[in-house]
Amino acid sequence: MTHQALIDMHSRSNGFLSDIGAKDSLVPGAVLVAASYETAAFSQSLFDALDILCPDTLDRAVDKRRADYLAGRAMASAAMALLEHPPASVTTTPGRAPLWPEGLAGSISHARGRCACLLSRDTSRSYGVDTEAIASGRSLTAILTETLNPTERDRIAKGPLPAAINATLTFSAKESLFKALYPQVGRHFGFDAAELIAPPTSDSLALSLTTDLTETLPKGRRFDIHHRVTDSHVLTWLSVPAP
Template structure:
């Protein structure tokens, strides 16, 4: 498990690996984490991902000095955080991360993606990037094509998580656009349409990121509107 500098006050970003082959049902009891009834018929890998995510969330709360309270699944499938904090959980291919902040004046999002290649990379370029973004990815020299495409996908997922509590509806990849190459660990997305009264077309959102050989990790905190 690793703690990262988030760039925000009273916030932590923690990530770590988990091995599905080592998962057993009794780990819920050993880690003192409740398995929700809604997962009783889920595949073991789904329960393992849930367990890893909640374990990472508890570690984040402890790092913030917050009580380790249960984080149930809400009606919209998003985690319901304790009243004194806000957070977001993500996992992909054996890596799990949690971004949490001890301030109710913020809403947050986090996403981790395995580096895309082959068909997955082409799917991202066709599904998550518009014509202008594909042209930007092709001509920029900041990052290799596969890294920037994966980063763009992850950043849009993070933006969705961060803005969903305000928008209160699902919105697609076409609702945000990358107009300039990322720099110094920051990527800026602009809304391409008005999502609700508080989220207007053209508004920019700066998303932080870190890239390894195998993964892209993005996170965002925005003031509650």
């Protein structure tokens, strides 16, 4: 998919998608695509317009849930085309993770009007991407009290970025890490399974495991996570080698 084709996707979305663009993934062999989407512009007909299969599981879903799903799968479609992979549906596992076509591995995220996909042909690695609206008010309080421990709360108050952005980045990074590690761990684990090592820098942050998740994912294992910050959202992503 060329950049002109990204523009064509925007046109076919009839105002639902905007600002569609390929980002520098900083992950060898992986593509990263992100966009904005407008829930108010969603209509069921957009699934056909964008050549995205609407699953039966969304039959009774509200429009917001359908819009979120469509936005994420549209990014997956764009990422596949950038990798010159034939168009294919991305279904969902029982654990609600994307089920990628053979020969692909990746991750999808959507949150409050932003969506993203990190995708690669390298299936020897697993991938995680997450986008979040910069937290404030109750959302920020929830992150501070439910996601971060006292040491992390001290660390987000330092560094070059505002504390609210650091808090959101840490939350997002833990989401990305969960997505990347879930294929190896095979079970859910909490936010307390990883801890922010130091204040985020202008383009990355590091987490370390606080517990043994598997024999190959021991306590103390460090993960460096890329990030980007806009006026309204953060984006975090990483890849992890398979054991």
